[in-house]
Amino acid sequence: MAQVTVTIDGKAYRMACEEGQEPHLTTLAGQFDRYVSHLKSQFGEIGDLRITVMAGIMVMDEMAELNRRLSSAERELADLRQGRDSVLDGASKRDEAVAQTLIEVAERLNGITRKLTQRPAPASQDS
Numbered sequence: 001m002a003q004v005t006v007t008i009d010g011k012a013y014r015m016a017c018e019e020g021q022e023p024h025l026t027t028l029a030g031q032f033d034r035y036v037s038h039l040k041s042q043f044g045e046i047g048d049l050r051i052t053v054m055a056g057i058m059v060m061d062e063m064a065e066l067n068r069r070l071s072s073a074e075r076e077l078a079d080l081r082q083g084r085d086s087v088l089d090g091a092s093k094r095d096e097a098v099a100q101t102l103i104e105v106a107e108r109l110n111g112i113t114r115k116l117t118q119r120p121a122p123a124s125q126d127s
Contacts, residue, residue: 001016001017001018001019002016002017002018002019002020002021002022003015003016003017004022004025006025006026006029006030007029007033008029008032008033008036009033009036009040009048009051009052013029015029032055032059035055035058035059036051036052036055039051039054039055039058
């Protein structure tokens with residue numbers, strides 16, 4: 001297991017992580033540190049634990065909003081897929097109807113052609 005040292009609110013924390021995840025963990029710690037710094041600039045020194053809890057709650061609030069938006073996007077995607085499937089089904093049925101109509105027209109034309117070729121030729125008039 002790899003280890004990385006991150007800094008939050010000017011304090012170093014040594015943490016373990018999976019091999020190769022060190023840059024990701026460092027990035028996450030940097031993002032969290034920005035929350036802590038923002039809260040400190042807003043409220044001053046109100047205690048490390050309180051600032052950390054407030055920053056955690058801010059992160060969870062953003063995560064809840066993202067989850068809400070993701071759920072909404074997933075519902076919209078499902079609706080779009082259903083609409084697409086309905087349109088494709090309708091197009092398939094129309095294609096089948098057009099094909100059937102073309103078959104019927106071809107059969108009628110073949111029938112007319114047979115009738116025309118079976119009729120005796122009109123007698124020619126010699127003067």
